[in-house]
Amino acid sequence: MKTIILNGSPKGNVEKCGSYLLAQAFAKKMSTPCEIRSIIKENRLDLIESIQHADNIILIAPNYIHSVPAQTLDFLLALPPAKGNQTLGFIIQSGYPESSESEIICRYLNRLGERLGYTVSGSIAKGECAGLAIVPERFKKLLDEFSAFGALFEQTRQFDRQLVEKFAKPVRLSKPLMWLLNALTPLSDVLGWNRIMKSNQAYEKRLDTPYLGPAQVKTMNG
Ligand SMILES: Cc1cc2nc3c(=O)[nH]c(=O)nc-3n(C[C@H](O)[C@H](O)[C@H](O)COP(=O)(O)O)c2cc1C
Structure with missing residues (x-):
């Protein structure tokens, strides 16, 4: 074979x-x-x-x-x-x-x-x-x-x-773990993620949604 x-x-x-x-x-x-x-x-x-x-x-x-x-x-x-x-x-x-x-x-x-x-x-x-x-x-x-x-x-x-x-496995992370990870987001500065984004001129763009057209963005924001 x-x-x-x-x-x-x-x-x-x-x-x-x-x-x-x-x-x-x-x-x-x-x-x-x-x-x-x-x-x-x-x-x-x-x-x-x-x-x-x-x-x-x-x-x-x-x-x-x-x-x-x-x-x-x-x-x-x-x-x-x-x-x-x-x-x-x-x-x-x-x-x-x-x-x-x-x-x-x-x-x-x-x-x-x-x-x-x-x-x-x-x-x-x-x-x-x-x-x-x-x-x-x-x-x-x-x-x-x-x-x-x-x-x-x-x-x-x-x-x-x-x-x-x-x-x-895991197909999806458990809710408590997701909660913990979300809670750690404010630590991005400490963990160095923000520094990496800034050094790549990407920090200001971190919330961009390039694949969404203006109409979809409007819908998402209500
Ligand atoms: C352009 C790009 C897009 C990616 N998108 C995802 C994604 O949507 N979800 C995910 O879990 N990993 C994503 N990854 C991570 C890759 O799947 C992962 O690093 C993979 O092991 C790379 O395999 P390769 O070395 O065979 O290319 C992405 C990586 C790159 C470079």
């Missing part, structure tokens, strides 16, 4: 890329070597040709603004329909702890895979990955779990349900 992993991060296949590190871990314990290809850095037609010769396709992509990066989404929209019994699975990793950040894009991708005739292996929303590429040594447990997950996938061609649920 040939498996191809598609890295959907704009950073490409470099050590400073969280998606690439997860892809390497996923492939590490597979008995058949698995290609890791970069959606954004490679020629699209070559990549599609390779996909058509694979049995299993896994997308590992970061969450950028509640979705996957635009170029990755554009590539996915150009995916050809499944050939034979091909599987397609999705792993979306994000910076914030709550995996609910990726809930909607995962649902969308599952539906896209089904519509294209793939057997959808499943989808994983994994939060708290912002530090992965910065301090990978702190993520050893996660990377080991991903290796075991990849080996299991190779045998079943399906994402293990229990592991999917485990990776997704």
